[in-house]
Amino acid sequence: GERTDTLLQTDDLVKRFGGFTATDSVDFAVDEGELRCLIGPNGAGKSTLLKLIVGTLSPSEGSVYYDGQDVTDLDPDERVQRGISMKFQVPSVYGDLSVRENARLPIQQFADGEERRRRVDEAIADAGLAGYEDVEASTLSHGQQQQLEIGMAAALEPDLLLLDEPVAGLSVDERDEIAERIQRLNREEGIAFVVIEHDTDFVAEIADTVTVLHQGDVFREGSIEEIEADPEVRRIYLGG
Numbered sequence: 144g145e146r147t148d149t150l151l152q153t154d155d156l157v158k159r160f161g162g163f164t165a166t167d168s169v170d171f172a173v174d175e176g177e178l179r180c181l182i183g184p185n186g187a188g189k190s191t192l193l194k195l196i197v198g199t200l201s202p203s204e205g206s207v208y209y210d211g212q213d214v215t216d217l218d219p220d221e222r223v224q225r226g227i228s229m230k231f232q233v234p235s236v237y238g239d240l241s242v243r244e245n246a247r248l249p250i251q252q253f254a255d256g257e258e259r260r261r262r263v264d265e266a267i268a269d270a271g272l273a274g275y276e277d278v279e280a281s282t283l284s285h286g287q288q289q290q291l292e293i294g295m296a297a298a299l300e301p302d303l304l305l306l307d308e309p310v311a312g313l314s315v316d317e318r319d320e321i322a323e324r325i326q327r328l329n330r331e332e333g334i335a336f337v338v339i340e341h342d343t344d345f346v347a348e349i350a351d352t353v354t355v356l357h358q359g360d361v362f363r364e365g366s367i368e369e370i371e372a373d374p375e376v377r378r379i380y381l382g383g
């Protein structure tokens with residue numbers, strides 16, 4: 144995407160769970176319209192960092208700035224209204240509800256009437272699920288469920304969309320569809336992304352920039368070429 148001003152900035156962000164430090168003084172920034180991938184070993188603190196940004200976790204120390212304002216004390220709904228939304232690693236689709244009912248869930252407190260209908264219809268169409276509106280979500284493929292989840296987060300019309308492992312366990316074709324979708328939302332709607340993903344081919348295809356997290360802190364940042372060529376990154380993560 145086109146890079147301009149800073150959209151998100153964390154300042155010395157710390158999250159402790161008991162005596163364990165999951166997020167260790169993280170300074171992390173995302174520009175408007177940037178497509179950023181976040182990689183790192185299991186347990187590095189990737190999911191925790193995104194939850195601190197969207198506000199489902201509160202930091203032990205430090206601050207989150209969004210659009211130039213301190214949002215550290217805002218709850219997730221207030222952050223949605225500012226323009227941050229997230230697809231979580233753990234599935235949040237209800238299998239016994241229809242596609243339309245699922246798509247409506249996250250946005251129901253933010254829009255109503257015609258505006259809500261428009262956003263739900265758009266999210267379903269954009270997820271490639273037109274015609275599946277009344278189908279029970281449990282009958283969708285894993286790839287379609289991930290598409291629906293992205294749609295549920297995108298229907299909030301964010302300026303920053305956080306995706307925690309949107310292609311884990313998907314086929315190559317399903318991955319390609321999600322890569323195209325993310326790139327389309329980035330280029331056409333100008334949405335900035337932070338995408339957690341392990342597959343470096345997927346990361347190479349979509350990312351403007353890559354942040355490597357290790358033991359709760361930023362280890363490296365750069366282009367995918369710089370990251371893949373870095374011997375220290377290979378040692379801690381890529382297994383080279």
Ligand code: ADP
Binds near residue numbers: 183189190191192
């Ligand atoms: P990643 O997404 O990079 O795999 P996480 O952010 O999920 O890592 O977790 C980072 C570390 O914090 C892990 O060691 C994990 O066990 C720990 N952790 C995450 N959430 C909690 C929690 N709610 N309570 C205790 N420990 C947690």
Ligand code: MG
Binds near residue numbers: 191232
């Ligand atoms: Mg995780």
